Amino acid sequence: MKKLKIFLNGLLKENPVLVLVLGTCPTLAMSVSVINAIAMGLAAAAVLTCSNMVISLLRKVIPDTVRIPCYIVVIAGFVTLVQMLMEAYLPDLYEMLGVYLALIVVNCIILGRAEMFANKHNVLESALDGLGMGAGFTLALLAMATVREVLGNGSFAGMKIGFLQNYRIPILTAPPGGFLVFGCLIALVAYITRGKAPQRKSFDCEGCPSAAFCRKDKASCGAQAETEAN
Amino acid sequence: MKKLNENAKSVIVLTVICLVVTALLAVTNSFTSPVIARSRADKIQKSLKSVLPSAEGFEEIELPEGAPSTVKSVYKAADGSYAVVLATMSSYSSGDMGITAGVSPDGKLEGVTITSYRESKDFGKDTYPLNYIGVTGENYADVDAFAGVTYSSKAFKKAIGDAFAVIKLIEEGGEIN
Numbered sequence: 001m002k003k004l005k006i007f008l009n010g011l012l013k014e015n016p017v018l019v020l021v022l023g024t025c026p027t028l029a030m031s032v033s034v035i036n037a038i039a040m041g042l043a044a045a046a047v048l049t050c051s052n053m054v055i056s057l058l059r060k061v062i063p064d065t066v067r068i069p070c071y072i073v074v075i076a077g078f079v080t081l082v083q084m085l086m087e088a089y090l091p092d093l094y095e096m097l098g099v100y101l102a103l104i105v106v107n108c109i110i111l112g113r114a115e116m117f118a119n120k121h122n123v124l125e126s127a128l129d130g131l132g133m134g135a136g137f138t139l140a141l142l143a144m145a146t147v148r149e150v151l152g153n154g155s156f157a158g159m160k161i162g163f164l165q166n167y168r169i170p171i172l173t174a175p176p177g178g179f180l181v182f183g184c185l186i187a188l189v190a191y192i193t194r195g196k197a198p199q200r201k202s203f204d205c206e207g208c209p210s211a212a213f214c215r216k217d218k219a220s221c222g223a224q225a226e227t228e229a230n
Numbered sequence: 231m232k233k234l235n236e237n238a239k240s241v242i243v244l245t246v247i248c249l250v251v252t253a254l255l256a257v258t259n260s261f262t263s264p265v266i267a268r269s270r271a272d273k274i275q276k277s278l279k280s281v282l283p284s285a286e287g288f289e290e291i292e293l294p295e296g297a298p299s300t301v302k303s304v305y306k307a308a309d310g311s312y313a314v315v316l317a318t319m320s321s322y323s324s325g326d327m328g329i330t331a332g333v334s335p336d337g338k339l340e341g342v343t344i345t346s347y348r349e350s351k352d353f354g355k356d357t358y359p360l361n362y363i364g365v366t367g368e369n370y371a372d373v374d375a376f377a378g379v380t381y382s383s384k385a386f387k388k389a390i391g392d393a394f395a396v397i398k399l400i401e402e403g404g405e406i407n
Contacts, residue, residue: 058247061243062243062247063236063239063240063243065236065237065240066240066241066243066244069244070243070244070247073244073247073248073251074247074251076251077251077254077255080255081254081255081258084255084258084259084262084266085258085262087262087266087269088262088265088266088269089265091269091273095346098347
């Protein structure tokens with residue numbers, strides 16, 4: 001039951017895009033068409049699941065001081081792997097995703113889950129978290145792309161919808177339309193998950209995901225700040 | 231001593247992770263690179279046919295000395311027309327733009343197509359190149375840039391100029407086969 005909850009969390013309650021507001025750049029850029037959105041979502045989900053599993057497997061080996069570079073190397077490795085496989089076997093999709101495929105390396109969702117979840121949980125739980133968050137990201141992209149493509153372009157997955165051709169709202173396919181739909185979807189999800197979504201309790205050091213690591217060096221950190229102030 | 235050990239451990243772990251990732255990528259590259267090379271070659275052949283539909287018997291000719299760096303390869307068809315495969319320099323953008331230009335025996339641009347374009351904002355890659363159809367080495371610069379996507383359209387214009395320049399070099403210096 002706990003395992004199922006980990007998977008389901010990513011879908012709505014802790015949706016990475018619409019609740020945690022991570023990965024906004026690819027969400028806005030790739031949600032103009034449904035096919036792009038699905039391809040981007042699946043590519044990011046594959047990288048997220050694999051990197052979560054590897055980082056969880058290595059969590060006791062990786063020293064705290066080099067954990068971020070290690071995570072980035074693992075994530076960049078998987079992204080390059082996906083790029084090579086896509087260019088070889090799905091060249092059209094590879095062309096369509098363009099520069100955003102390589103930018104998965106710096107997708108906040110992936111580094112965020114590595115830091116917040118995978119380095120504290122076992123491989124199975126991390127894999128489920130990756131799958132759930134990946135599915136949540138894909139669904140959020142799909143929902144946004146459906147609204148933007150159907151209402152903005154009068155088509156769905158490239159197929160024209162006849163009766164909508166004269167009622168298109170072109171701004172929805174432009175960046176301002178992306179922000180508008182994004183805001184509406186965030187409001188809708190906030191309404192559905194009233195009180196259930198995670199709330200940030202404080203904005204001091206304790207609220208930071210790096211608090212545990214930072215606390216170790218707090219004494220030296222404080223001393224340094226004092227020296228700088230003087 | 232403890233601090234030194236910790237530092238050494240950090241270096242070793244990061245190095246080992248980098249080596250394992252590199253090995254994994256090398257293995258993947260070994261079986262994907264032939265597939266990628268084949269699909270790129272097919273794409274070039276298709277682009278040659280699309281820019282010079284009536285031409286046949288394309289033969290790749292060696293690039294002359296002093297050819298612009300954007301020119302990747304030149305093909306000559308049996309009827310004397312040329313197809314030039316270009317890739318714009320990455321200095322203008324986040325990725326190279328692949329272009330194939332077809333020039334008829336009378337020196338006019340007969341067809342041009344963009345084979346790869348990795349920018350987030352499209353300048354009308356199916357429509358903008360049509361403005362260049364029929365231009366020659368002398369008047370290609372008269373075509374206007376595309377508002378809002380000026381870097382891409384300037385890079386495209388420069389590539390068209392380079393295509394004419396390399397054909398001039400080949401014809402002046404004689405074919406280098």
